Amino acid sequence: MTHQPIVACTEIPVTDMKKASAFYGEVFGWNMEITRMGPFEVAVFNGADEGAGGHLCLGTPPTDGGTVTHLTVSDTVEDAAARLTVAGGTVDSPVIDIPAGRYLYARDLDGNRLGLFELGKAA
Numbered sequence: 001m002t003h004q005p006i007v008a009c010t011e012i013p014v015t016d017m018k019k020a021s022a023f024y025g026e027v028f029g030w031n032m033e034i035t036r037m038g039p040f041e042v043a044v045f046n047g048a049d050e051g052a053g054g055h056l057c058l059g060t061p062p063t064d065g066g067t068v069t070h071l072t073v074s075d076t077v078e079d080a081a082a083r084l085t086v087a088g089g090t091v092d093s094p095v096i097d098i099p100a101g102r103y104l105y106a107r108d109l110d111g112n113r114l115g116l117f118e119l120g121k122a123a
Contacts, residue, residue: 010045010069013059014110017043020056023109026087029074032056061110070103070115077102077118084116 014020021032021043032043043056054069073080081091084106092113093105101120107113 010054012054012056012069012108012112013061014056014108014112015058015061016109017041017056017058019109023087023089024056027080027084027089028071061112064113066113068105068113068115070117072117072119075118077104077116080116080118081106089114 012020017034021034024030024043024045025032030045032045034041034043036042037055040057045054077095081104085091088109090107091104092107095102095104099120101118103115103117105113106116
């Protein structure tokens with residue numbers, strides 16, 4: 001089966017590009033490159049070879065009812081949550097186990113809702 005992502009791109013609105021880029025870089029270990037796309041300044045998520053990509057953009061974060069973007073962590077949910085807290089984010093839930101892995105809900109510096117997702121280990 002050919003991989004065809006349903007989500008083309010994730011755009012996360014932030015109020016301070018430099019602070020938000022540092023936050024996401026610290027929590028996920030990403031190299032956040034700030035650049036221009038057309039008239040917009042964005043910080044692109046670098047590192048994923050396949051699947052949907054994304055970027056930070058200057059804008060107004062959604063209200064509490066907004067969409068949750070689940071981002072894959074490279075280690076454990078607990079380790080990523082610790083980095084998130086140190087970087088200024090907040091954890092909103094305990095770890096939730098599902099067949100595909102483990103995740104928790106959190107918020108970034110601007111209050112954007114995130115899922116920190118740890119892929120399940122192959123049996």
